Amino acid sequence: MAIKIVEFHCVSPAAGAGAEQSLPLVYFDMIWLHSPPAETLYFYHTKYSESYFLETIVPMLIKSLSIALKYYLPLASNIIFPLTSATMPVARYADGDSLPLTIATSDADFPKLTANHSKTTHEFRQFVPQMPTAVYSSDNIKFKAATIQVTLFPNEGICVGVTDHHAISDGASLFSFLRTWASIHQSNCAGEYSVLDPFYGRDSVQESDKLSAFVWEQVKTSGPSFTRTISSPSHKVRSTFILSDGEMKKLKNGMSTFVAICAHIWSCLATSAAAAGEVVQDDVQEYLTSPVDCRRRLNPPLPENYFGNCLVFLRARCSHGRLKGDGGFLAAADAIAAAVKEAGQGILEGFKRKPESFSEWKSRNRVIPISGSPRLDPCARITDGEERLSMNVCIQIMMERLIFAREETVE
Structure with missing residues (x-):
C-alpha cells in the first residue's frame, strides 16, 4: 500500500x-x-x-x-x-x-x-x-x-x-x-x-x-502545538456504524437525536468494557464531553458566518455502574441532557476557570470526547458530483478500542 x-x-x-x-x-x-x-x-x-x-x-x-x-x-x-x-x-x-x-x-x-x-x-x-x-x-x-x-x-x-x-x-x-x-x-x-x-x-x-x-x-507561558506526533499503535481501529431511521426512532422517544446517539454509545461502551478486558469499578466516574457552538448564545449574538472559534463544552458525568446497568441508556441520556442545558446557560460565567477545568478533564482516564456534527457537511461535490463516502463523520468518538462514525443525516 x-x-x-x-x-x-x-x-x-x-x-x-x-x-x-x-x-x-x-x-x-x-x-x-x-x-x-x-x-x-x-x-x-x-x-x-x-x-x-x-x-x-x-x-x-x-x-x-x-x-x-x-x-x-x-x-x-x-x-x-x-x-x-x-x-x-x-x-x-x-x-x-x-x-x-x-x-x-x-x-x-x-x-x-x-x-x-x-x-x-x-x-x-x-x-x-x-x-x-x-x-x-x-x-x-x-x-x-x-x-x-x-x-x-x-x-x-x-x-x-x-x-x-x-x-x-x-x-x-x-x-x-x-x-x-x-x-x-x-x-x-x-x-x-x-x-x-x-x-x-x-x-x-x-x-x-x-x-x-x-x-x-x-x-503564553508555553509554546503552541503545531505538529502531531503519531505512533500508529496497532490496537487502534476505525469503524463505521450506521443507525437506520427505525432504530433512531426507537432510541429517541422524545429526546433529541444528539442526546439519543451519545447516550446509546456511552452506555454501550460501558457495558462492553469488561468484554474488552477493562476492569472498572462501579463507582468510577465516566465523563462525556462535546463542543457546543455558541454563536447564537452570546450577547449580542454573532452571525452564523462568523469565522473563527465560538465553542463552549458540555461536560456530562455518570458512574460506570449506572451506565452499564439495565437503565444505562436512560442514565446516560439524563446526564447528557443536563449537560446540554448547563452549557447553554451563562456562556461566559466562570470562563476564567475554564482553561484549568479543560486541562483537568483531559487528564481524566475515562472521558469520551465527541467531535463533529451532522450540520457540518462540506458538500459532496468537490469532485464533479461524485458520491461522498464514510469519513465525513457526523459524530466521532476516538478511543483505544474504536472510532464510532455515523453517516446518515440526523435532524
Whole structure:
C-alpha cells in the first residue's frame, strides 16, 4: 500500500484578495493554541484515470481553491505566536502567502478503506497532509494555519485530507470554506457559485478584550502545538456504524437525536468494557464531553458566518455502574441532557476557570470526547458530483478500542 507524491503547490488567494489581513485571535481561539492540528479525511467515489485527474481535475481544483481563499484569507495565513512583545497572537496574511496543496496517488485498497468494517488507524496516516515546519525567531513562532492533500486512487476514488490548526477556526468556519470551494469547483470557476462571505468582526465578540487578555496570560507561558506526533499503535481501529431511521426512532422517544446517539454509545461502551478486558469499578466516574457552538448564545449574538472559534463544552458525568446497568441508556441520556442545558446557560460565567477545568478533564482516564456534527457537511461535490463516502463523520468518538462514525443525516 504505497503512496506517491506527484505535485506540490503553494496556492495563493486569487487576484482581488488584498495585500494584507491581520486577524486577532480572541479567547475562543487561544484556548486551542496548545492543541495539535485537527485532521479530517473525505473519501469520494470517482472513476478518474491518473492522466485525466492530473491533466483536467487538478488544475481546476487549484484554480477553485485559489478563488475560495480570496474570501478565506486566514486559511492562507501564518499564525504568529509572540515570544517577547506585549502583543497577542494573530493570524496574519501578507501578499504572497499561500496554502500548501499536495497532490498524490495511491494503490491502496479504496473499497476496504471506505467500508464500514474496522480498519487499523495507521492505514489512514499517509492521506493526512502534514503541516510545514514552523519558523522561529527571537520575537515569535510563525506557523501555517492549514494544509490540504488530495490523493487519487486510480479508477476508484479520491481522498481530500485537510489539516488545520484549531486556533484558526472551528468546524463551522472550516466547513463554510469547504462548501465555498466545492461550489466554485462545481461552477468550473465561472462565477456562478455560492459564497457565504465570512464575518471577521472581532469587536463583536462578547467581552473580547478582557477575556482575551486573561486567557493570553494563561497560555503564553508555553509554546503552541503545531505538529502531531503519531505512533500508529496497532490496537487502534476505525469503524463505521450506521443507525437506520427505525432504530433512531426507537432510541429517541422524545429526546433529541444528539442526546439519543451519545447516550446509546456511552452506555454501550460501558457495558462492553469488561468484554474488552477493562476492569472498572462501579463507582468510577465516566465523563462525556462535546463542543457546543455558541454563536447564537452570546450577547449580542454573532452571525452564523462568523469565522473563527465560538465553542463552549458540555461536560456530562455518570458512574460506570449506572451506565452499564439495565437503565444505562436512560442514565446516560439524563446526564447528557443536563449537560446540554448547563452549557447553554451563562456562556461566559466562570470562563476564567475554564482553561484549568479543560486541562483537568483531559487528564481524566475515562472521558469520551465527541467531535463533529451532522450540520457540518462540506458538500459532496468537490469532485464533479461524485458520491461522498464514510469519513465525513457526523459524530466521532476516538478511543483505544474504536472510532464510532455515523453517516446518515440526523435532524
